[in-house]
Amino acid sequence: xxxxxxxxxxxxxxxxxxxxxxxxxxxxxxxxxxxxxxxxxxxxxxxxxxxxxxxxxxxxxxxxxxxxxxxxxxxxxxxxxxxxxxxxxxxxxxxxxxxxxxxxxxxxxxxxxxxxxxxxxxxxxxxxxxxxxxxxxxxxxxxxxxxxxxxxxxxxxxxxxxxxxxxxxxxxxxxxxxxxxxxxxxxxxxxxxxxxxxxxxxxxxxxxxxxxxxxxxxxxxxxxxxxxxxxxxxxxxxxxxxxxxxxxxxxxxxxxxxxxxxxxxxxxxxxxxxxxxxxx
Amino acid sequence: xxxxxxxxxxxxxxxxxxxxxxxxxxxxxxxxxxxxxxxxxxxxxxxxxxxxxxxxxxxxxxxxxxxxxxxxxxxxxxxxxxxxxxxxxxxxxxxxxxxxxxxxxxxxxxxxxxxxxxxxxxxxxxxxxxxxxxxxxxxxxxxxxxxxxxxxxxxxxxxxxxxxxxxxxxxxxxxxxxxxxxxxxxxxxxxxxxxxxxxxxxxxxxxxxxxxxxxxxxxxxxxxxxxxxxxxxxxxxxxxxxxxxxxxxxxxxxxxxxxxxxxxxxxxxxxxxxxxxxxxxxxxxxxxxxxxxxxxxxxxxxxxxxxxxxxxxxxxxxxxxxxxxxxxxxxxxxxxxxxxxxxxxxxxxxxxxxxxxxxxxxxx
Numbered sequence: 001x002x003x004x005x006x007x008x009x010x011x012x013x014x015x016x017x018x019x020x021x022x023x024x025x026x027x028x029x030x031x032x033x034x035x036x037x038x039x040x041x042x043x044x045x046x047x048x049x050x051x052x053x054x055x056x057x058x059x060x061x062x063x064x065x066x067x068x069x070x071x072x073x074x075x076x077x078x079x080x081x082x083x084x085x086x087x088x089x090x091x092x093x094x095x096x097x098x099x100x101x102x103x104x105x106x107x108x109x110x111x112x113x114x115x116x117x118x119x120x121x122x123x124x125x126x127x128x129x130x131x132x133x134x135x136x137x138x139x140x141x142x143x144x145x146x147x148x149x150x151x152x153x154x155x156x157x158x159x160x161x162x163x164x165x166x167x168x169x170x171x172x173x174x175x176x177x178x179x180x181x182x183x184x185x186x187x188x189x190x191x192x193x194x195x196x197x198x199x200x201x202x203x204x205x206x207x208x209x210x211x212x213x214x215x216x217x218x219x220x221x222x223x224x225x226x227x228x229x230x231x232x233x234x235x236x237x238x239x240x241x242x243x244x245x246x247x248x249x250x251x252x253x254x255x256x257x258x259x260x261x262x263x264x265x266x267x268x269x270x271x272x273x274x275x276x277x278x279x280x
Numbered sequence: 281x282x283x284x285x286x287x288x289x290x291x292x293x294x295x296x297x298x299x300x301x302x303x304x305x306x307x308x309x310x311x312x313x314x315x316x317x318x319x320x321x322x323x324x325x326x327x328x329x330x331x332x333x334x335x336x337x338x339x340x341x342x343x344x345x346x347x348x349x350x351x352x353x354x355x356x357x358x359x360x361x362x363x364x365x366x367x368x369x370x371x372x373x374x375x376x377x378x379x380x381x382x383x384x385x386x387x388x389x390x391x392x393x394x395x396x397x398x399x400x401x402x403x404x405x406x407x408x409x410x411x412x413x414x415x416x417x418x419x420x421x422x423x424x425x426x427x428x429x430x431x432x433x434x435x436x437x438x439x440x441x442x443x444x445x446x447x448x449x450x451x452x453x454x455x456x457x458x459x460x461x462x463x464x465x466x467x468x469x470x471x472x473x474x475x476x477x478x479x480x481x482x483x484x485x486x487x488x489x490x491x492x493x494x495x496x497x498x499x500x501x502x503x504x505x506x507x508x509x510x511x512x513x514x515x516x517x518x519x520x521x522x523x524x525x526x527x528x529x530x531x532x533x534x535x536x537x538x539x540x541x542x543x544x545x546x547x548x549x550x551x552x553x554x555x556x557x558x559x560x561x562x563x564x565x566x567x568x569x570x571x572x573x574x575x576x577x578x579x580x581x582x583x584x585x586x587x588x589x590x591x592x593x594x595x596x597x598x599x600x601x602x603x604x605x606x607x608x609x610x611x612x613x614x615x616x617x618x619x620x621x622x623x624x625x626x627x628x629x630x631x632x633x634x635x636x637x638x639x640x641x642x643x644x
Contacts, residue, residue, distance in 0.1 A: 172381035178368040179346055179375045180446065181398035187369075190394075194385050 026247035035241035045248040055232065055249060059256055062228040065147070066211040066260075072151045073207045077158035078200070082192075084159065085166035104156035112220040115149040116140060119221070141223025149217045154210050158203045165199020166192070198271045205264040212257050229253045297360030299324045299482030300345065300450055305354035307340055307506075314340040315351070316506035322499070324359075325480040327473075329493035329514075332503035333529070338486045341503075342452050345484065346375050358449045369398070374448035378455045380439035382427035388438050389414070389423040395446035413445035416475065433464050440472070444479060451476070453485040457492060469495045490530055494518065502526045520640045527570035527642060533612035534571040535642070545569055545641070548607040550585055555637050568642040573600065573614035575638035578624065584631030587611070589624050599623055605632055 026045055028037040049055050084096050103111075117123055119139035126136040139145050169192055177187035215230035227235075229249070236246035298321040307315040314337045322328045330338035343349045345356055347368035355364045363371045374395070383391050392413050396406045414420045417437035427435055436456060443451060456472070457465045473496050476483055487493055493500045494514045501511045502525075510522040521527040527535055538547035545552050545567045552569070577584075578601065587605035594617075601613040601624065611632060617623075624630065 170379070170381060172377045172379065173383060175346075175348055175368070176375070176377055176381040176383070177394065177398075179373065180395035180442070181369045182394075183367075183369055186398065191383055 022247045023251060025244050026251055028244045030240075030242045030244055035243070037244055045244055046252070049245065049248050049252060055252075058227050058229055058232050059253060062212060062253070063257070063260065065143070065150075065226075065228065066208050068147060069150050069154060069211040070204050070207045072147070073154050073158040074200070074204060076151065077155055077162065077203065080155070081159045081162040081166055081203075084163050086171070100156045100159055103152065104160070108153070108216045109220075111153065112149060112216055115145065115152070115217075115221060119145050119148065140221060141225060143222070143226050145221035145223075146218050146226045149221050150211055150214055153214070153217060154207045157210055158207045161203035161206055162196065162199045165202075166196050169195045198268060201264060201268045201271055205261065205268060208264065209261065229257075296324050297357070298322055299326070299359060300328075300484065301355075301357040301360075302341070302345075303355045303357075305341065305344065305356070306352045307337075307344065307349060308352055309340075313506045315344070315354075318354075318506070318508055320501060320508065320511065322482055322484065324482055325477075326498040327476060327483040327485060327496055329497035329500045330484065330486045330503055331488070331490060331493045331497075331500050331517075331529075332509075333488055336503040337506040338488075338503050339454060342375075342454055342484060342486045345371075345450070346373050346452055347371050372446075372449045373452055374443035374446050374450075375452040375454065376436075376439045376443050376456045379459060380427075380435050382435055382438055382442075384427050387424050387426055388419060388430070391427065391438055392442045392445050395442065399446065409445055413441040416444070417441045432460050433468060436460065436468065440475075444475075444481065449482070451481045451483040453483060455486055455488070457487075457489070465492075466495070472496065490518075502529060519638070521570055521642065523643045524568060524570075525644075527640070532570045533573045534576070536569045536571070536608070538567050538569065539565050540567045545639075550608065552634060552636055552639060554639060554641060568644070570640045570642055571611075571634060571638060573612040575635045576611060576613045577633045577635070578603070578613055578615060579631040579633050581629045581631045584633040587630055587632050589626050589628045589630060592623055592626060594623070603630060603632055 025037060027041045027043070028039055029042075029044060030036070031038050080096065084093055087093050118125060120126070121136060121140070123139075125139065129136055137144075139148070173191050173195070174187045177191045178184065182190065213230055214228060215234065218226045218228045218231055219234075222231075233246050233249050233253075236242050236249060301321040303319050305315045305318040306313070316337070318337070318341060320328065330341060332338050340349055344351050347363070347366060347370075351364065355362055357363065358372065383394065386394070389410055392410045393406050396409060401409070410423075411420065414423055417440055419434065419437055419441060422430065422434060427438065430438065436459075439456070457469060460468065469492055476496075485493075485496055487496075497514050499511060500514050500517045502509045502517060502521075504525050510517055510526045512520075512522075517526065518530055521530050521532065524535060536547050538545045538552075540546075541551060543553055545554055547569070585605050585608065587603045587608075589601055590604045590610060591602040593600045595614075597617060599615050599617050599621075601615065603611050603613050605611055613632065
């Protein structure tokens with residue numbers, strides 16, 4: 001049966017070979033005025049990039065935006081996932097699922113343009129504000145627009161990941177907590193919330209991962225003012241044709257983003273041991 | 281008892297209020313009438329069993345007492361206090377759930393302490409009462425374990441300790457033995473009965489197992505399609521089922537249709553005189569009689585209603601015969617088998633004798 005693995009191994013081999021080339025490129029340098037690379041092999045790129053205040057700011061900014069998005073997705077997504085898992089009405093559940101899946105499946109570009117129309121100076125939001133005599137809000141071509149569109153983008157990932165965990169927590173546990181004298185909120189905080197932590201951390205991990213690598217929304221809704229790591233890499237590759245620097249930034253950002261990601265993963269493993277193993 | 285107020289019990293009443301009173305409960309789910317006019321009451325310190333097949337509404341009644349089901353009609357009183365509109369956490373009932381619903385992320389001790397914590401009982405008293413409750417169900421040494429590390433019986437006892445530690449007005453048990461194997465079940469049932477008597481705790485238990493109801497209950501309410509078919513002490517339900525449904529549910533094999541004939545019932549060519557209290561229950565001339573297989577004896581053909589052995593099944597300590605009785609049909613007869621007992625052969629001619637004291641005239 002092991003031969004079934006061959007196609008997968010082949011794909012992985014190509015992927016890692018390409019990645020290996022990319023890593024190797026980072027030790028070369030661009031031949032000025034061309035898209036070509038040449039030796040000698042050195043750590044010059046790493047020294048330059050690590051010293052660049054601009055790159056540092058973009059790295060920190062990217063992580064910070066990802067934190068904000070993850071927090072917003074948690075605050076908006078947890079209640080939605082809870083409602084989805086606990087509602088007695090099949091119609092409500094189907095409606096929420098439908099909206100999530102439609103959001104999930106509609107392409108990034110479609111959604112980005114939809115948000116550009118909605119958030120623009122002459123979009124429906126600002127037009128109604130003006131109609132009621134309020135000053136328009138700057139929602140587009142800044143970080144606000146990027147945040148709004150990114151939260152919308154990650155919500156389905158978040159909710160669909162968490163939903164299953166909450167659904168698997170028997171309703172009887174919350175009922176038991178209330179039967180023993182706990183108000184609705186206490187029953188939630190002392191039973192459902194702790195038992196949903198493994199799923200919550202998974203959902204946050206996924207949200208963070210998706211956000212940290214976002215490219216399209218900052219590009220289209222940031223108006224050039226919001227550069228995230230992927231945009232910087234793209235810029236180096238497609239505008240400066242500087243493949244070695246693009247490779248260096250990629251590798252460095254991969255290493256940087258591995259820190260919060262592995263922290264999440266460790267937390268997830270710890271929670272799994274605590275709450276997963278003892279469940280009946 | 282900090283939390284549970286009995287202040288609004290009727291003042292000056294001479295008798296203590298019933299532990300539980302249900303009046304005219306009704307609940308409809310979609311097109312199904314889950315509870316269809318149920319009124320019941322339980323005296324203090326006694327156990328009521330809601331007995332019936334699945335879908336008869338017994339669990340819905342239990343859940344409505346706990347406050348998890350909103351009723352369409354009716355009132356629920358606990359110790360004279362109307363709790364119909366109260367939230368679950370304000371009712372002062374304690375429930376043992378069907379699969380125990382133990383909190384998997386808390387130790388046995390924390391599970392038991394939960395209700396006390398919600399009632400804001402101080403740390404020292406909490407620890408003392410948890411220890412007492414765990415000692416009561418012999419789980420003291422397992423206080424630090426998690427539910428996933430316990431056997432089914434230990435989980436059940438943890439759930440019981442968690443419920444009784446709050447000193448509830450009413451204990452609710454939802455099929456508490458359903459997940460346990462048969463050997464363990466009977467021992468734990470007897471243990472529970474003793475515990476309940478020691479604590480004097482009014483209890484409602486939901487079960488589909490008639491033997492469990494026999495062992496545990498002071499009163500049994502046999503339920504069918506959202507209504508109470510018969511409410512009586514277990515021995516009465518067992519010996520004198522009121523209806524065909526109850527008789528069948530209590531495992532009575534022989535249900536015979538005949539006609540009233542004075543103080544007797546005519547069954548085909550035979551006449552059976554009925555004991556006092558078992559005469560003419562129904563308005564029409566028809567009569568239906570229930571007889572347990574154990575209440576029928578086998579004798580010589582001349583000594584009873586003549587019949588023939590149609591089938592014999594060995595049940596260990598007993599033999600179950602199917603006897604074709606002339607002019608009547610097949611009766612099931614259950615005969616104890618002492619050592620050296622010679623089983624009757626299929627085709628053997630016998631006389632069937634009914635103990636008329638054990639015959640019950642049914643309502644339908």
